[in-house]
Amino acid sequence: MDLGNLLKESESVGFRKEELEAVLQKWQKETGLKLSKDKRLKVSTLVREAYARCINGLYGDDLKLLKKMTGTEPPEDLVQEKYDRFARNFRVYYLLELKKITGIEPNLSREAVREGYSKLFREGAHWRNINGWVKILKDIQEATGIKPLKESIQEAYSSLIVHRGFKEVKELREATGIEPLEEVVQEGYITLIKGQLTFLKANFEYLSKLQEVTGINPSEATMQKVYATCIEWGRINELRELQKATGIKPSKKIYRTLPDSL
Secondary structure, three states: OOHHHHHOOOOOOOOOHHHHHHHHHHHHHHHOOOHHHOOOHHHHHHHHHHHHHHHHHOOHHHHHHHHHHHOOOOOHHHHHHHHHHHHHOOOHHHHHHHHHHHOOOOOOOHHHHHHHHHHHHHHHOOOOOOHHHHHHHHHHHHHHOOOOOHHHHHHHHHHHHHOOOHHHHHHHHHHHOOOOOHHHHHHHHHHHHHHHHOOOOOOOHHHHHHHHHHOOOOOHHHHHHHHHHHHHOOOHHHHHHHHHHHOOOOOHHHHOOOOOOO
């Protein structure tokens, strides 16, 4: 079996060390040269493909063997391309593993890392173990030295609030030092309350939790929007409950639409 056939094997497994070593030793014996000095395109292309296979699969042992038997180093362009993909998909642990097995420092653009942050913030809040991605955020900052954009962090707050990740809102504040904007929190109140109004029995306990982690209370404007929805959806009891919880009265315009005085 030659190296070309080895490369055709399933990408889900690494090379068989004994076979790869035997092929490389045979080439060296026949040519008297290490493959790094062999100018034949076929051989250099196969070695590059072999490195690509090791890099894509993070096959550390196979990559070390290739380096030893060929006297070459992993192609930096392939490694940097993989770093870029990992960064854009917030795969920080894979990035660090690739750095470990290749010894090549990542040369990442801010654009790539921040794209990864944005994707992390969009997708992370949907995870059941939401706190996991807050740790990933810290790891990315430590590994790259690049911080997320403030706009991306506000997107994260928005997602966390909607998915009731109040503990994680606090963790995100501590990790970034950036506070959620007033408008983000107010929109969160509206979304949470409207979500509860779709249930037969609404539960507004989330309001106090959001107040606690952000220090921001529902505004007059926010509650008037919510009260208007209560009237439109026929949820008068819930309107009364919300008034009691927030201390904010419906406007005169809304009062006139109520069947009973509050």
